[in-house]
Amino acid sequence: MRAYLDAIAAGYPTVSPALVYLIGMLAFGALVVFVFILPVAGITSWVERRVWARIQSRIGPNRVGPGGFLQWLADGLKNLLKEDVIPAAVDVPLFRIAPYVVVAGFVAAFVALPFAGSLIIADLNIGILYISAITSLVVIGILMAGWSSNNKWSMLGGIRSATQIICYEIPVGLSIFPVVLLSGTLSMQGIISAQGWAPTSWHMFHSPFLFVSFLLFFVGALAEGNRTPFDLPEADSELVAGFATEYSGMRSLLFFLAEWGNLYVIGVLVSTLFMGGWQVPHFTDNGVVLAVAQFATMFVKAYFWVFVAMWVRATLPRVRVDQFMTLCWKYMVPIGLVNVVGTATMMVVLPQGSIVLRWIMVAMTAAILVQFARRVFFHLRRANYGRLGRISEGAA
Amino acid sequence: MIGTVHYLALSAVLFSIGAVGAVVRRNVIIIFMSIELMLNAANLAFVAGSNSLGSMNGQSIVFFVMTVAAAEAAVGLAVILALFRNRQTVAADEIALLKW
Amino acid sequence: MSPLAFYPLAFVCIASAMGVVLSRNPVRSALSLVASLFCLAVFYVFLQAHLVAALQIIVYAGAVMVLFLFVITLLNLESDRGLGEKPVLSAIGFGAGAIVAGGLIAALSRTSLGARAVTLVPTFGTTKVLARQLFGDYLVAFELTSMLLLVAVVGAVVLAKRDGSYEGDEQEAAVPARSEEASH
Numbered sequence: 001m002r003a004y005l006d007a008i009a010a011g012y013p014t015v016s017p018a019l020v021y022l023i024g025m026l027a028f029g030a031l032v033v034f035v036f037i038l039p040v041a042g043i044t045s046w047v048e049r050r051v052w053a054r055i056q057s058r059i060g061p062n063r064v065g066p067g068g069f070l071q072w073l074a075d076g077l078k079n080l081l082k083e084d085v086i087p088a089a090v091d092v093p094l095f096r097i098a099p100y101v102v103v104a105g106f107v108a109a110f111v112a113l114p115f116a117g118s119l120i121i122a123d124l125n126i127g128i129l130y131i132s133a134i135t136s137l138v139v140i141g142i143l144m145a146g147w148s149s150n151n152k153w154s155m156l157g158g159i160r161s162a163t164q165i166i167c168y169e170i171p172v173g174l175s176i177f178p179v180v181l182l183s184g185t186l187s188m189q190g191i192i193s194a195q196g197w198a199p200t201s202w203h204m205f206h207s208p209f210l211f212v213s214f215l216l217f218f219v220g221a222l223a224e225g226n227r228t229p230f231d232l233p234e235a236d237s238e239l240v241a242g243f244a245t246e247y248s249g250m251r252s253l254l255f256f257l258a259e260w261g262n263l264y265v266i267g268v269l270v271s272t273l274f275m276g277g278w279q280v281p282h283f284t285d286n287g288v289v290l291a292v293a294q295f296a297t298m299f300v301k302a303y304f305w306v307f308v309a310m311w312v313r314a315t316l317p318r319v320r321v322d323q324f325m326t327l328c329w330k331y332m333v334p335i336g337l338v339n340v341v342g343t344a345t346m347m348v349v350l351p352q353g354s355i356v357l358r359w360i361m362v363a364m365t366a367a368i369l370v371q372f373a374r375r376v377f378f379h380l381r382r383a384n385y386g387r388l389g390r391i392s393e394g395a396a
Numbered sequence: 397m398i399g400t401v402h403y404l405a406l407s408a409v410l411f412s413i414g415a416v417g418a419v420v421r422r423n424v425i426i427i428f429m430s431i432e433l434m435l436n437a438a439n440l441a442f443v444a445g446s447n448s449l450g451s452m453n454g455q456s457i458v459f460f461v462m463t464v465a466a467a468e469a470a471v472g473l474a475v476i477l478a479l480f481r482n483r484q485t486v487a488a489d490e491i492a493l494l495k496w
Numbered sequence: 497m498s499p500l501a502f503y504p505l506a507f508v509c510i511a512s513a514m515g516v517v518l519s520r521n522p523v524r525s526a527l528s529l530v531a532s533l534f535c536l537a538v539f540y541v542f543l544q545a546h547l548v549a550a551l552q553i554i555v556y557a558g559a560v561m562v563l564f565l566f567v568i569t570l571l572n573l574e575s576d577r578g579l580g581e582k583p584v585l586s587a588i589g590f591g592a593g594a595i596v597a598g599g600l601i602a603a604l605s606r607t608s609l610g611a612r613a614v615t616l617v618p619t620f621g622t623t624k625v626l627a628r629q630l631f632g633d634y635l636v637a638f639e640l641t642s643m644l645l646l647v648a649v650v651g652a653v654v655l656a657k658r659d660g661s662y663e664g665d666e667q668e669a670a671v672p673a674r675s676e677e678a679s680h
Contacts, residue, residue: 018498094527125622126546133550136558140530143565147523159569162562169558186623398502401604403539406506408600410513410532416593417517420586425522425568429529432560433513436536439552447543450616452629455545459630462555463641467648469560473567474655480571481658 028121032110041261042072048260048310055314075253082249087149090246094148099247099254101141106258106265108134113268114188116278116294118287127188128176131269132169135224138258139165142233142243145255149246157242160321161233165224167328172220174336175213178343179203179273182210192277197297204274205361206353209342214274216332216339218305221266223328226259228313232321263309267302275301403444411437424476424486428469435465501542509535522568530561544621 008020046061046069053060062068086092111134112127114120124130139162146158180186182203183194195202204214223230234242244255271277278294319327346353414437417430439458446454480486508531515528533556540549619625630638 091521091524094524124546126550129547129550129554129623133553133558136554137534139562140527140557143562144527147565147569155569159566162566166559166562169554398499401607402502402506403543404604405601406509406539408604409510409597412593412597412600413510413513413517415596416589419592420589421517423522425564426516426525429516429525429564432556433516433529433532436533436556439548440536440539443540443543443545443548446545447616450620452620452625455548455621455626456629456634458545458548459551459626460634460637460641462551463645466555466560467644469563470648470652471655473563474652476567477570477656486571 032121033107037107037110037261038257040264041257042076043069044260044263044306045075045256046072047307048313051307051310052314055311079249079253084250085248087151087246089150091148091150094144095246096251098141098145098148099251101144102138102258103141103254105135105137105141106261108137109265112188113265114192114272114277115298116291117189118291119295120189123187123189126186128180128186128191128269128273131188131265132173132176135265136165136169145247146243149243151246153239153241154243154245157233157239157245160239161226161243164226164230164232164324167325168220168223168230168332171216171328171332171336172224174333174340175217175220176273177336177340178210178213181340181343181347182206188272188277192272192279195276195279197276197279197281199276199362200355200358202274202276205358205365207343207346207357208361209339209346210274211361211365212335213339213343214270216336217273218266218270218308220332221269222309222312223324225262225266225309227263227309229316229319230324231313231318232324263306264302266309267305268298270305271298271301277301400444400448404441407437407441407444409437410434410440422487422489424479424488424491425473427488428472428476432465432469435461505535505538509539523565526561526564526568529564530557533557533561544616546621547623547626548621 008024012020049071050060050062050068052058060068061071064070064074086095109131111121112124112130114123142161142165143158146154146156146161149155179191183191185191185194191203199205203210205211222228226233233239234244239245244252247255278298280290280293280297282290283293284290411434414430414432414434417433418427421427421430439461442454442458442461444454446452446458476486479491483491485491512528512531512535516525516532519525519528533552537549537552540546540552
C-alpha cells in the first residue's frame with residue numbers, strides 16, 4: 001500500500017507527500033469498507049439464514065433476487081429508512097456513540113488483515129497484537145450500549161458480553177503464542193510467509209500442540225464474537241436482545257453488521273495463523289493472476305470457517321454461564337499454557353520441526369474427515385431410505 | 397514541527413489534571429482513575445524521552461509501569477469493593493474512622 | 497509528527513482528561529478516561545513505540561477500564577455529588593493544579609530538548625529490540641513483575657470474596673452480622 005502511494009506522490013511533486021498519503025489512505029479505507037466489508041457482512045447474513053434454514057429443513061429468504069441473494073440489501077435499506085427511536089430514559093450521547101465504537105473497533109481490524117501477498121492496507125510489525133488490541137475496543141462499545149440503555153436486560157447483556165470477551169481473550173492470546181514462536185514475528189504477512197501452500201507446511205500440522213492451539217483459537221474466537229454456543233449476551237430467551245434491546249433502525253443494524261463482519265475476521269485470522277493464509281503454488285509469473293489466485297485462496301479458506309461457525313450455531317445449544325466460565329478458566333487456559341511450553345520445548349528439541357510428524361498429523365486429520373464424511377453420507381442415505389419406505393407404504 | 401518538549405508539556409498538563417482530580421473529587425473510584433491518569437502522563441514522558449534519546453529504556457519502563465498499574469487496579473478495586481460492603485459508601489470524606 | 501495531527505489530538509486528550517475530573521457520573525468519567533488513554537496510544541504510535549501502544553490498548557481499554565466499569569456498575573453509583581458541594585476547596589484544588597502545570601511548562605520552555613539528540617535506528621521500537629531488553633537487562637525485574645501480578649491476583653480474590661465462608665479469616669468471622677445486613 002505504502003509503495004503505491006509513494007509512486008503516486010512521486011508523480012505529483014508539487015503536492016506534499018503527507019497530503020497524498022492522507023487522501024490515498026482515506027480513499028483506500030472507504031473503498032475497503034464499501035466494496036468489501038459491507039457486502040461481505042451483508043451477504044454473510046443472507047448465507048447464514050439460508051444455511052440455517054437448510055439445516056433446520058426450512059426454506060429461508062428466497063424472494064428478493066435470485067435465490068433471495070439480495071435480501072441483505074433490502075434489509076439494509078429497510079433499516080436505514082426506519083425511524084431511529086431513542087427511548088426517553090437513556091443516556092443520549094453514550095447511547096448514540098456506542099454502535100459507532102463497536103463498528104470502529106471491528107473495521108479497524110481490517111487495517112492489518114492480509115487479503116493477498118501484495119494486498120494489505122498496512123503490514124504492521126505488531127500485526128496480530130494490533131488486531132487483538134483494537135478489537136478490545138468492542139468491549140467498551142458494548143458496555144457503553146448496555147449501560148446507557150438504562151434497561152436491566154441491556155445492562156446484563158453488556159456485562160455478560162464484556163466478561164466473555166475479556167475472559168476468552170486469554171486463551172485466544174495463549175493460542176496465538178505458539179504460532180508467533182514458530183514464525184518469529186508478529187506481522188501477519190510474516191506469519192503467512194513462514195508457512196507454505198501445502199497442508200504439510202501449515203502451522204496447524206506442525207505438532208499436536210499447534211493443532212490443539214488451533215482448536216482453542218477457533219472456540220475462543222467464537223466466544224469473543226458472541227457466537228452460539230456462546231451467545232449468552234444476546235440470549236433471546238433470557239435477555240430479549242441483550243445490549244441491543246433498546247436499539248432500532250440503523251443503530252441496531254450496526255451491531256449486527258459488526259457481528260457478521262467479525263465472522264469473516266475470525267475466518268481470516270484462523271487461516272492466517274494456522275492454515276497458510278493466501279499461500280498458493282507459484283504457477284505463474286503474472287503478478288495480477290497470482291494476486292487474484294491468492295485472494296481467492298484466502299477468501300475460500302476464511303469463508304470455510306465462516307460456514308463452520310454457522311453450522312455450529314445451527315447445531316449446538318447455548319451453554320450456561322457457569323459452564324462457560326468453567327470451560328474458559330479450568331480447561332482452555334491450562335491447555336493453552338501447556339501448548340506454549342510444549343511448542344517451546346518442541347522448538348528446542350527439533351529446531352527444524354519434523355516432516356514425519358507433519359505427515360502423520362495431516363494423515364490423521366484426513367482420516368478423521370473421511371470418517372466424518374462417511375458417517376454423514378450414511379445417515380443421509382438412511383434418511384432417504386426411510387422416506388422412500390414411507391412413501392411406498394402409503395402407496396400400498 | 398512537534399518536538400519532545402511538546403510531548404512533555406502535554407504530559408505535564410495531563411499529570412496536573414490527574415493530580416487535581418485526586419485532590420478535588422470525593423468518589424474513591426474517580427480518585428483512583430485520576431491516579432491512573434497521572435501514571436499515564438508519566439508514561440507519555442518516558443516514551444517521549446525514549447524517542448528523543450534513541451534508547452529503549454524508556455519503553456521498557458513503560459512496560460513495567462503498565463504492569464504495576466494493572467496490579468494496582470485489581471487490588472485497589474477489590475479494596476473499594478470490600479470498603480463499600482462494610483461502609484455502604486465510596487466517598488473519601490465519609491471514611492474518617494481513623495481520623496483523630 | 498505534524499502540528500496538524502498533534503494539536504487536535506492533544507486537545508481531545510486533555511478534554512477527555514478534564515472529563516474524568518469533571519463528570520458527575522462515574523461511568524462517564526471512566527469512558528472519558530478510555531478516550532484519553534486511547535489518544536495516548538496514538539501518541540505512542542507516532543513516537544515509534546508500536547508495541548507499547550498496542551499494550552496500552554490491550555491493558556487499559558481491554559482490561560483495566562472494563563474492571564473499573566464492572567465495579568462502578570456493581571456498586572450502582574449512579575448519583576454523585578460531583579464538585580458542587582465545597583466550591584472554595586475545589587477552586588483551591590484547581591488553582592493549585594494550574595500552578596503545577598504552569599510551573600512544569602515554564603520549566604520545560606527553558607530546556608533545549610527541541611531537537612532529537614540522535615537519529616533513530618530503523619529497528620527502534622520493534623518488538624524484537626524491546627523483548628531483548630526485557631529478557632536481557634531487565635530479566636530480574638521482569639520475573640519479579642510476574643510475581644507481583646500473581647500476588648495481586650490472590651490479594652484481589654481474597655479481598656473481594658463476599659462471605660466469610662473460607663476458614664482462618666478472623667476479620668470476616670468477626671463481622672458476620674454486618675455482611676448479613678449488607679446482603680439484604
